[in-house]
Amino acid sequence: MRILVIEDDPETAAYVSNGLAEEGHIAEILADGPDGLSQAMNEIYDVIVVDRMLPRLDGLSLVRALRAVGQKVPVLFLTSLGGVDDRVDGLNVGGDDYLAKPFAFSELMARINALARRPHLSDAEIVLRVGDLQMDLIARKVTRGSDVIDLQPREFRLLEVLMRNKGRVLTRTMLLERVWSFHFEPKTSVVETHISRLRTKIDRPYGRELIHTVRGCGYTIHDHQ
Amino acid sequence: MITNDILKRTPVRLAGAFTLLFAVTVVALVLVLYLTLQAELASHIQKRVAETSDTLVAIDAEHGFDALAAVVADEAKSVRDFDSILLLRRKDGSFQAGNVRNVRVFSGWDVLDRAWLPMVADKGDPDDRFYAEWYPVSQGYLLVGGSDREIREVRRILLHGLGWGLLTTVLLAVGSAVLLARRTQQKIDIFATTLAHVSHGDIGRRVPLTGSGDDLDRVAAQINTALSQLQKLIENVNQASSDIAHDLKKPIGRLRRRLELALGSADNVKDYRGRVEESLAELDAIVETFEALLRITQIEAGARRSRFCLVDLGDVLADVADVYEPVAEESGDHLECAVRGDANAGILGDRELLTQLFANLIENAIRHSPTGIRIGVDLLTQEQEHVAIVWDTGPGIPADERENVFRRLYRLERARTTPGSGLGLSLAAAIADLHGATVALEDNKPGLRVVVSFPSA
Numbered sequence: 001m002r003i004l005v006i007e008d009d010p011e012t013a014a015y016v017s018n019g020l021a022e023e024g025h026i027a028e029i030l031a032d033g034p035d036g037l038s039q040a041m042n043e044i045y046d047v048i049v050v051d052r053m054l055p056r057l058d059g060l061s062l063v064r065a066l067r068a069v070g071q072k073v074p075v076l077f078l079t080s081l082g083g084v085d086d087r088v089d090g091l092n093v094g095g096d097d098y099l100a101k102p103f104a105f106s107e108l109m110a111r112i113n114a115l116a117r118r119p120h121l122s123d124a125e126i127v128l129r130v131g132d133l134q135m136d137l138i139a140r141k142v143t144r145g146s147d148v149i150d151l152q153p154r155e156f157r158l159l160e161v162l163m164r165n166k167g168r169v170l171t172r173t174m175l176l177e178r179v180w181s182f183h184f185e186p187k188t189s190v191v192e193t194h195i196s197r198l199r200t201k202i203d204r205p206y207g208r209e210l211i212h213t214v215r216g217c218g219y220t221i222h223d224h225q
Numbered sequence: 226m227i228t229n230d231i232l233k234r235t236p237v238r239l240a241g242a243f244t245l246l247f248a249v250t251v252v253a254l255v256l257v258l259y260l261t262l263q264a265e266l267a268s269h270i271q272k273r274v275a276e277t278s279d280t281l282v283a284i285d286a287e288h289g290f291d292a293l294a295a296v297v298a299d300e301a302k303s304v305r306d307f308d309s310i311l312l313l314r315r316k317d318g319s320f321q322a323g324n325v326r327n328v329r330v331f332s333g334w335d336v337l338d339r340a341w342l343p344m345v346a347d348k349g350d351p352d353d354r355f356y357a358e359w360y361p362v363s364q365g366y367l368l369v370g371g372s373d374r375e376i377r378e379v380r381r382i383l384l385h386g387l388g389w390g391l392l393t394t395v396l397l398a399v400g401s402a403v404l405l406a407r408r409t410q411q412k413i414d415i416f417a418t419t420l421a422h423v424s425h426g427d428i429g430r431r432v433p434l435t436g437s438g439d440d441l442d443r444v445a446a447q448i449n450t451a452l453s454q455l456q457k458l459i460e461n462v463n464q465a466s467s468d469i470a471h472d473l474k475k476p477i478g479r480l481r482r483r484l485e486l487a488l489g490s491a492d493n494v495k496d497y498r499g500r501v502e503e504s505l506a507e508l509d510a511i512v513e514t515f516e517a518l519l520r521i522t523q524i525e526a527g528a529r530r531s532r533f534c535l536v537d538l539g540d541v542l543a544d545v546a547d548v549y550e551p552v553a554e555e556s557g558d559h560l561e562c563a564v565r566g567d568a569n570a571g572i573l574g575d576r577e578l579l580t581q582l583f584a585n586l587i588e589n590a591i592r593h594s595p596t597g598i599r600i601g602v603d604l605l606t607q608e609q610e611h612v613a614i615v616w617d618t619g620p621g622i623p624a625d626e627r628e629n630v631f632r633r634l635y636r637l638e639r640a641r642t643t644p645g646s647g648l649g650l651s652l653a654a655a656i657a658d659l660h661g662a663t664v665a666l667e668d669n670k671p672g673l674r675v676v677v678s679f680p681s682a
Contacts, residue, residue: 066329085528102512154547182546184520184581185513187588190548193555215503 001025001046001116006036006062007078008054014100016049018110019105033057041064045073046116050095051088051109052079060093069095074115078103085208087183106217110169128163130210131223135163135200144202154179155198162211162221193218235409240402247394255387262379270356270371271334277309278360278369290364297367298322307349310342310357312368321365329368334358337370352377412441416448428456468634469518472647473511480507514634517648521633524655529575535682536576538611539568539604545583546602549591557596560587562606570611571682574660582656585649586615586675594619598672611679618672627666 003020007013008031020027030036030047040048040062048066052059063075076097077090087098097111102190128135133144140156142149151159157177162170172191176182180190195211203209211221285293295312301324305312312323322325326343339353350372357370404475415432422430431452432445487500523529537625546562553560583602590600594617603614622630629635631654657677667674 085523085532088532100516181577182548182580183577184583184584185516188549188552188586188591189555190552193552194548196555197551 002044003027003111003112004036004040004043004045005029006031006033006040006048006054006059007051008032009051012051012078016108019109023109031055033059033062037062037065039198040073041069041071047112048073048075048076049112050077052077052090060089062159063090063095064093070085076108076111076115090128091175092216106169107171109171110174110218113168114165114170114174125164128160128166130166130221131208133163133210133223136162142202144206147205149201151201156192158194158198159202159221162219165220167220167222169214171220172216178198191219227547233404237402237406240398240405243408244398246393247390248396251386251394252391255383259380259383263376266379267356267373268374268377268383270375271358273368274309274356274358274371277360277371280366281367281369282360282362284369285362290362293362293367294322295510307344307353308372308374310337310355310368310370310372313362313365315365323368325368328357328368330359332359336373339372343648350374363492376389377508404442408442412445416445420448423452428452428459465633468632473514476507476514480504480511491680510596514648517652518633521648521652521655524578524659526654527659529578530659532575533573535571536574536579537568538570538572538579538613538679539606541576541579542583542602542604543568545580545587549584549587553587553591553600556591558591558594558598558600560600560602560603564602568604568606570604570606572611572660572679573682574679576654578659582653582677583613583615585653586677589649590615590617590619590673594672607681609681611681613677613679614674616669616672616674618669621668621673622666624668 003025005013005016005020005027007016007029010031013029013031017027017029026156028039030039033056036050036054037057050059050062054062059077063077066073066075074096075094077086077095078100079086079090079098079100086093086100089100096115099111101110126137128137133142133154135142137160142151142156143157161175161178170178173185175191176186182190197212199209199211203211208223210223211219214220281296282295284296294313297311301311301322304324307324310323310325312325312328313321314323315321324344328337328342335357337355337357339349339351339355342355353372353374355370355372357368360367360369410437414579419430419432431449434442434445434449436442483500483504487497487504491497491500542564543562546560546564550560550562587600587602590598598618600617603616605612605614630650633651635651652674654664660679662677662679665676665678667676
């Protein structure tokens with residue numbers, strides 16, 4: 001992937017670009033707002049990572065300008081610690097995701113991955129499939145092989161989020177945000193508990209696991225061995 | 226002090242403004258009076274001139290020009306103090322009789338200046354002006370004019386009065402301004418001294434009240450209230466920062482020990498990895514504490530209120546309970562929810578924060594209790610308020626500790642062993658406060674009962 005990182009703190013920028021390079025992506029770093037904007041307008045990127053606080057032109061205005069000229073490239077905002085309202089502001093101007101500093105690189109990478117391929121999985125999809133697991137979004141019906149699996153609405157939602165991101169890692173935080181709209185860190189094992197419940201219904205009776213734990217990072221669903 | 230910047234003092238400025246206003250009023254009044262009187266007197270003078278000229282023209286008509294000339298010459302001589310002018314001239318322009326000479330013939334009324342009139346005798350007041358008119362007579366022209374002395378006299382009297390009046394006004398105004406300024410200044414000086422003491426660190430100092438109940442006393446009372454509030458805030462901040470420093474010293478110390486251990490005793494990659502992972506977890510906890518602190522601060526700042534919209538409290542409670550039901554079960558507890566999603570308990574709020582508030586309360590019950598307790602979520606909808614209740618059958622909080630647990634970073638003695646920042650209830654309280662809700666901790670007999678009362682939308 002080709003990723004533009006607009007970030008004025010050299011340490012964060014280096015941390016992000018090294019990490020991306022290790023994962024085999026091309027990262028371009030720019031340290032100020034106007035440069036970042038003109039680069040984002042003139043080149044084609046898979047994802048743009050923008051810091052909220054930038055010299056000369058802040059991240060919000062940058063993305064607003066980008067959206068105003070019709071650029072639809074996925075944008076992920078980086079913000080400083082504890083910005084309660086930053087996320088809403090960021091999404092309002094047309095950002096696609098949001099991550100507060102300090103962050104683990106795995107979290108950033110998971111979010112970039114989720115963003116980059118988002119357009120291919122539109123909401124228009126009716127049936128999601130992973131191996132012999134099928135989810136019919138219209139009939140709200142889940143089957144594995146020939147068995148119909150009865151899921152609670154929340155379990156259904158959790159499985160839907162996982163299946164829509166088939167093959168990609170979803171971190172705990174991403175699941176909390178997307179499944180339960182929790183924008184804070186719970187002190188109990190909310191995600192683990194719900195994943196475990198879901199597993200007992202869709203995985204355990206079948207011997208072959210589809211939901212995989214990615215250690216220290218999150219969960220993913222796929223049917224590769 | 227009183228002479229210092231005296232023009233900037235409020236009472237002085239007020240007195241100045243009133244003096245000016247009063248002076249303008251007086252001047253306007255006198256001006257109107259003068260103009261009215263002047264018009265009245267001028268017409269009176271003209272009437273007198275007209276009467277004289279009527280008599281003289283009649284003499285000319287009845288007894289002839291020579292008789293008129295004689296009368297005019299006689300009159301001109303006898304006019305007392307030159308308060309009127311007379312001039313009779315022939316058709317060829319030559320002087321016949323009168324007390325002035327060489328006045329050009331004009332039609333209608335004119336005002337002639339004494340200074341420019343060639344008088345026959347050097348008498349009269351040089352400031353005189355004459356309202357005069359020419360009248361045609363049988364063999365020439367007759368000029369009759371009356372002096373404006375009365376008008377000038379009236380003007381003099383008015384100006385005189387005006388001068389004294391203004392002087393008195395100004396003196397009274399300045400005098401009272403100085404008096405008032407001095408009295409106010411003394412009180413304001415007390416304010417200034419008190420505030421100076423406060424800004425130099427004596428935060429307990431207050432402005433003394435005179436008990437007179439005047440505006441300055443009211444201001445003083447308000448200053449005192451503000452100072453008390455400020456003192457409370459400063460004490461809170463001091464308390465919070467020392468709490469923060471104290472609370473973070475421990476995890477940072479642990480972090481340091483872990484890193485030291487890694488450096489000193491780990492001699493293979495696996496051990497290093499383990500130590501580094503532990504250190505990272507410790508760091509995450511520290512960051513989390515900061516995050517929670519900042520979040521509380523931001524919530525308390527209240528900016529989020531601008532995003533409030535209608536939220537159904539029952540819906541939020543049912544949702545949160547639904548998420549935590551399996552979590553409670555996992556830890557051996559039982560969560561029961563008596564709230565239905567359609568409870569029709571609308572409040573103005575921020576759904577995200579409300580979710581966090583109730584998640585916090587439920588998590589507190591799960592984490593700070595031994596396993597096997599019951600946890601309940603309930604909602605009472607009333608006319609004026611909607612009351613959300615989260616109760617548990619755990620160990621509860623002793624009555625004398627219930628105030629303290631809302632303090633930032635405060636942790637009960639028995640909770641010190643469980644991981645946590647001691648910020649959960651502070652955050653819950655901050656969120657409730659943002660929504661205008663009150664949080665009460667009650668005894669559930671056994672256990673804790675957290676009652677959050679929201680004003681209904």
